[in-house]
Amino acid sequence: MPIAPPLATDLPPLLRTVRFGRPLRWLAETGSTNADAAAWAVEGVAEGAVVGAEHQTAGRGRHGRAWSDAPGMNLLFSVVLRPPLPPERLGLVPLAAGVAVAEAVAPWVAPVVPQLKWPNDVLLGGRKAAGLLLEGHLAPGTPSTLVLGLGLNVNQPDFPPEIVGGATSLALEAGRPLPRAPLLADLLLALERRYDALLGGDEAGVCAAFEARMAGRGIDAAVAFAEDGRPPLRGTLLGVDPTGALRLATPDGPRLVAAGEVTFQKGKLRREK
Numbered sequence: 001m002p003i004a005p006p007l008a009t010d011l012p013p014l015l016r017t018v019r020f021g022r023p024l025r026w027l028a029e030t031g032s033t034n035a036d037a038a039a040w041a042v043e044g045v046a047e048g049a050v051v052g053a054e055h056q057t058a059g060r061g062r063h064g065r066a067w068s069d070a071p072g073m074n075l076l077f078s079v080v081l082r083p084p085l086p087p088e089r090l091g092l093v094p095l096a097a098g099v100a101v102a103e104a105v106a107p108w109v110a111p112v113v114p115q116l117k118w119p120n121d122v123l124l125g126g127r128k129a130a131g132l133l134l135e136g137h138l139a140p141g142t143p144s145t146l147v148l149g150l151g152l153n154v155n156q157p158d159f160p161p162e163i164v165g166g167a168t169s170l171a172l173e174a175g176r177p178l179p180r181a182p183l184l185a186d187l188l189l190a191l192e193r194r195y196d197a198l199l200g201g202d203e204a205g206v207c208a209a210f211e212a213r214m215a216g217r218g219i220d221a222a223v224a225f226a227e228d229g230r231p232p233l234r235g236t237l238l239g240v241d242p243t244g245a246l247r248l249a250t251p252d253g254p255r256l257v258a259a260g261e262v263t264f265q266k267g268k269l270r271r272e273k
């Protein structure tokens, strides 16, 4: 599929990163940029390589769900990562990425304040504006090769009936359409900075920044475990631990959750702004 202007031509002069987005492939249409980036990683492309697309025909979300998009409206891209971190620290990568996306988006939607729903959904006004999907291979003894995919609703004006109540876009929150190339440049810079800080040992900084933006902190929630069929765990959201696991106060005492899906009781989530 050919490269899709104008993003492919508009981005390079705006790019302020050292590694992220270098090299960059931007496609008019593809199945999934995560799949494309994984294939590129197998070919040996450098860390930071980005594959983006104007439209995905088989976009992947967390928990085996599909990720749909309105062609040409949003930002859909994947970054190749090779973090030299032990497996128990990899849980912080998606958290750091969520923090970076929230930080990059914040000036574009002010005074709306982006929040993070653990592990890494970005919410605006209590609705999901972005999702991150980390996929990869963990080979003991070698740096893991991971693909971090971001789906950010930028200018999409409406959503399919099945998600309409829970989804939003930056344009809907900001009240105006937003230019995608400078936004993409901001996103790649924020992602690179938070990722590099994490590799440099700033785990506490990532956790503190995550908790400062954490949606539903201090309120009751349920954590579902679709993958293994365990019953949901109910409790009060406390924060995250140094590995990125969710800290929950349950009636049976404190619990840590490494993977799962958080839901709040309707109307419980406080809207920032």
Ligand code: BTN
Residues within 6 Å of the ligand: 031, 032, 033, 034, 035, 056, 058, 059, 060, 061, 062, 063, 065, 067, 076, 077, 078, 121, 130, 131, 132, 133, 149, 150, 151, 152
């Ligand atoms: C989620 O379920 O919230 C994660 C959604 C991630 C979607 C993005 S879009 C770009 C990249 N390619 C994919 O197939 N998925 C991710």
